[in-house]
Amino acid sequence: MNKTRLRKYAHLIASTGANIQKGQEVIVAAGLDQPEFVKMLVEECYKLGAKKVSVDWSYQPLEKLAIRYQSSKVLGKLEDWQIEKWKHQAEFLPAKIYLTSEDPDGLKGVNQKKYAKARAERAITIKPIRRAMENRYQWCIAGVPGEAWAKKVFPGMRVSTAVEKLWEAILDTSRVDDDPIAAWDAHNKDLADRSAYLNSLELRKLVYKASNGTDLTVGLIPEALFCAGGETSTEGIYFNPNIPTEEVFTSPKKGEAEGIVYSSLPLSYGGELIENFWIRFEGGKAVESGAERNADLLNEMLTLDEGASYLGECALVPYSSPIRKSGVLFYNTLYDENAACHLAIGMGFTNVLRDFDKYTDDEAHKLGINDSVTHVDFMIGTADLSITGIDKDGKEIKIFENGEWAF
Amino acid sequence: MNKTRLRKYAHLIASTGANIQKGQEVIVAAGLDQPEFVKMLVEECYKLGAKKVSVDWSYQPLEKLAIRYQSSKVLGKLEDWQIEKWKHQAEFLPAKIYLTSEDPDGLKGVNQKKYAKARAERAITIKPIRRAMENRYQWCIAGVPGEAWAKKVFPGMRVSTAVEKLWEAILDTSRVDDDPIAAWDAHNKDLADRSAYLNSLELRKLVYKASNGTDLTVGLIPEALFCAGGETSTEGIYFNPNIPTEEVFTSPKKGEAEGIVYSSLPLSYGGELIENFWIRFEGGKAVESGAERNADLLNEMLTLDEGASYLGECALVPYSSPIRKSGVLFYNTLYDENAACHLAIGMGFTNVLRDFDKYTDDEAHKLGINDSVTHVDFMIGTADLSITGIDKDGKEIKIFENGEWAF
Numbered sequence: 072m073n074k075t076r077l078r079k080y081a082h083l084i085a086s087t088g089a090n091i092q093k094g095q096e097v098i099v100a101a102g103l104d105q106p107e108f109v110k111m112l113v114e115e116c117y118k119l120g121a122k123k124v125s126v127d128w129s130y131q132p133l134e135k136l137a138i139r140y141q142s143s144k145v146l147g148k149l150e151d152w153q154i155e156k157w158k159h160q161a162e163f164l165p166a167k168i169y170l171t172s173e174d175p176d177g178l179k180g181v182n183q184k185k186y187a188k189a190r191a192e193r194a195i196t197i198k199p200i201r202r203a204m205e206n207r208y209q210w211c212i213a214g215v216p217g218e219a220w221a222k223k224v225f226p227g228m229r230v231s232t233a234v235e236k237l238w239e240a241i242l243d244t245s246r247v248d249d250d251p252i253a254a255w256d257a258h259n260k261d262l263a264d265r266s267a268y269l270n271s272l273e274l275r276k277l278v279y280k281a282s283n284g285t286d287l288t289v290g291l292i293p294e295a296l297f298c299a300g301g302e303t304s305t306e307g308i309y310f311n312p313n314i315p316t317e318e319v320f321t322s323p324k325k326g327e328a329e330g331i332v333y334s335s336l337p338l339s340y341g342g343e344l345i346e347n348f349w350i351r352f353e354g355g356k357a358v359e360s361g362a363e364r365n366a367d368l369l370n371e372m373l374t375l376d377e378g379a380s381y382l383g384e385c386a387l388v389p390y391s392s393p394i395r396k397s398g399v400l401f402y403n404t405l406y407d408e409n410a411a412c413h414l415a416i417g418m419g420f421t422n423v424l425r426d427f428d429k430y431t432d433d434e435a436h437k438l439g440i441n442d443s444v445t446h447v448d449f450m451i452g453t454a455d456l457s458i459t460g461i462d463k464d465g466k467e468i469k470i471f472e473n474g475e476w477a478f
Numbered sequence: 479m480n481k482t483r484l485r486k487y488a489h490l491i492a493s494t495g496a497n498i499q500k501g502q503e504v505i506v507a508a509g510l511d512q513p514e515f516v517k518m519l520v521e522e523c524y525k526l527g528a529k530k531v532s533v534d535w536s537y538q539p540l541e542k543l544a545i546r547y548q549s550s551k552v553l554g555k556l557e558d559w560q561i562e563k564w565k566h567q568a569e570f571l572p573a574k575i576y577l578t579s580e581d582p583d584g585l586k587g588v589n590q591k592k593y594a595k596a597r598a599e600r601a602i603t604i605k606p607i608r609r610a611m612e613n614r615y616q617w618c619i620a621g622v623p624g625e626a627w628a629k630k631v632f633p634g635m636r637v638s639t640a641v642e643k644l645w646e647a648i649l650d651t652s653r654v655d656d657d658p659i660a661a662w663d664a665h666n667k668d669l670a671d672r673s674a675y676l677n678s679l680e681l682r683k684l685v686y687k688a689s690n691g692t693d694l695t696v697g698l699i700p701e702a703l704f705c706a707g708g709e710t711s712t713e714g715i716y717f718n719p720n721i722p723t724e725e726v727f728t729s730p731k732k733g734e735a736e737g738i739v740y741s742s743l744p745l746s747y748g749g750e751l752i753e754n755f756w757i758r759f760e761g762g763k764a765v766e767s768g769a770e771r772n773a774d775l776l777n778e779m780l781t782l783d784e785g786a787s788y789l790g791e792c793a794l795v796p797y798s799s800p801i802r803k804s805g806v807l808f809y810n811t812l813y814d815e816n817a818a819c820h821l822a823i824g825m826g827f828t829n830v831l832r833d834f835d836k837y838t839d840d841e842a843h844k845l846g847i848n849d850s851v852t853h854v855d856f857m858i859g860t861a862d863l864s865i866t867g868i869d870k871d872g873k874e875i876k877i878f879e880n881g882e883w884a885f
Binding site: 103113 | 510513516517520521524528529530531533535537539540543544546547548549552557558559560562563565566
């Protein structure tokens with residue numbers, strides 16, 4: 072891949088993405104796949120004035136060995152120094168950049184139950200610390216091609232060709248063209264305009280319907296906003312958590328979801344793919360589900376904790392999004408969630424509440440923001456999906472028609 | 479490289495090297511160069527019963543950026559959680575495996591003074607913790623080829639060929655043949671026999687002479703032993719800190735070194751090469767030095783702290799060692815120090831003292847073990863080096879003649 076274009080991408084992530092501030096600490100999480108790009112990104116952070124940039128490297132095959140050989144107790148435990156590291160982050164609020172590159176099938180064959188339990192235990196340990204730092208620091212997720220990932224997305228190609236093709240798909244969908252910064256400014260403005268319109272409607276419900284059988288009504292929280300693109304940390308720093316992003320999203324009201332929804336894309340979860348699945352909701356809760364592949368894993372996902380069976384997010388993405396138009400199935404949520412409308416089970420976002428910092432967590436949960444250690448997006452957008460909004464007076468407003476924005 | 483042979487090497491490092499115990503934690507430090515070998519090594523550790531194996535990955539280009547962009551203050555500081563991690567190690571005594579693979583020229587061009595100062599500051603911070611865990615845990619250093627390292631060792635070759643050749647040189651000199659474990663048992667017995675003989679002589683001085691001008695007399699500590707090959711932690715676990723190792727070594731008496739010594743191989747220090755250098759000692763102290771290349775760096779090295787100008791190690795290696803016979807200049811101390819007799823400036827080894835655990839650090843230093851934050855080996859062995867021992871009665875005993883053991 073052309074180095075100038077890669078450096079533009081690195082700069083986009085460090086500036087428009089994480090918006091690194093002078094004197095700030097930065098932590099990058101990355102696999103071993105693209106060390107030279109990581110080096111570029113680190114240098115871009117320093118050039119923006121970062122005082123210290125650390126990289127937490129990870130290597131999926133070692134995670135697989137850990138799941139296999141470690142006892143459940145050891146696997147679920149964070150050492151004191153690891154907790155101390157989280158506390159350091161809560162205190163000094165380093166910006167965090169996550170470079171995703173893993174093999175979607177990389178954890179195939181592991182004991183998923185053992186792994187999910189261990190992840191949940193670790194998540195519980197650090198939950199108070201994560202909560203304490205929530206919305207206070209900038210973060211950004213972006214992708215770089217790993218070899219196994221590229222081979223999954225472009226099977227039958229030579230590895231080097233597949234990696235090159237995946238680089239192209241990543242850079243194209245991330246708007247890395249002549250002037251990525253300007254492209255993102257324009258894109259963010261469009262998303263902000265759509266969110267503002269939706270928020271002016273004072274919607275109370277969304278009704279999803281599609282020919283695949285989807286017929287779901289989801290309740291909305293009056294205090295919650297539709298959000299999109301960049302957000303602003305409580306420290307007042309504007310940043311873009313996802314590169315790319317096409318969605319306008321909110322967190323729905325816990326306890327208000329009735330009907331059935333069918334998936335429109337495979338879901339990569341814990342290294343496995345859950346395919347052609349459906350979930351039926353009653354009183355907001357997932358009470359029944361099924362899948363052509365990995366139905367048990369879907370059920371585990373929905374029962375990880377109490378909140379895992381309730382919705383945490385409703386996201387609106389036109390079927391004509393650049394990611395969908397690229398024709399590439401990425402097998403990676405960062406991209407695929409921007410190909411289509413989606414929902415998420417698990418944790419909702421307290422920061423979608425208007426003036427969210429005036430609410431305690433408990434108050435936010437009482438308003439209807441779901442609480443869980445997990446958050447998993449799954450795609451439901453189809454070419455014929457319609458979404459109707461119902462406002463506070465019961466009036467119906469077309470939001471989506473034939474998979475596209477209706478306004 | 480043949481996978482069966484690599485797995486034998488991984489097993490050798492985990493068993494004969496670090497001698498991983500059932501239920502023990504293991505920390506591996508590795509570059510990004512050979513992740514598949516790291517995976518093999520981690521699996522071998524688990525197979526020996528390790529309860530948890532973590533890998534601390536590092537990437538030299540990021541160190542270079544850190545030296546360039548971080549302030550001296552930030553560069554020299556360890557965060558609280560990093561100190562906590564060291565304390566965890568002092569408490570739980572995980573075995574540590576270091577896989578060396580760096581580019582010998584990887585830190586060329588950095589501000590060496592800034593870097594050395596920062597390293598010294600970090601070393602001072604953790605010195606009490608390192609001291610508290612010293613001799614109590616197993617550790618092992620071994621090598622794996624990095625691309626830049628391989629290109630340095632085998633210039634003019636294609637990268638993949640150079641890496642393959644360096645793998646061969648590493649595996650050959652590390653005795654990874656049909657049965658590496660048996661080969662190491664035999665080798666360790668030979669080294670133990672030679673050490674036992676040297677210790678029976680009750681030597682008080684070593685006199686080094688060679689035609690290049692070397693003429694140096696070094697005092698020995700009566701309470702100190704010659705050691706070699708494996709050692710035993712205070713927890714009673716036998717392990718081999720270096721793969722390969724050919725040396726029989728001791729720590730000399732601080733304050734007793736007179737004369738001049740000439741290097742016989744280049745010294746890789748802080749990413750730079752110091753070449754064709756000499757050091758003159760008076761009253762044990764390096765009082766004058768010179769080098770054809772990087773003389774200033776040599777001087778910085780010798781003045782890093784008070785102890786850096788005194789000797790910490792005398793190591794005896796026959797000129798016919800497998801490393802020398804391989805004809806390969808590795809530009810890496812782990813290998814090159816086993817090609818020839820060498821000395822080290824800086825920290826001596828308190829565990830060379832007979833019944834070392836009955837001495838406090840202060841007592842060990844009073845006996846003559848040098849104290850410093852640094853320890854740097856440099857090669858002095860030539861084909862015509864002679865070493866004469868002088869025992870407690872003033873009797874002369876030939877130890878080395880024409881670069882080889884004289885007994």
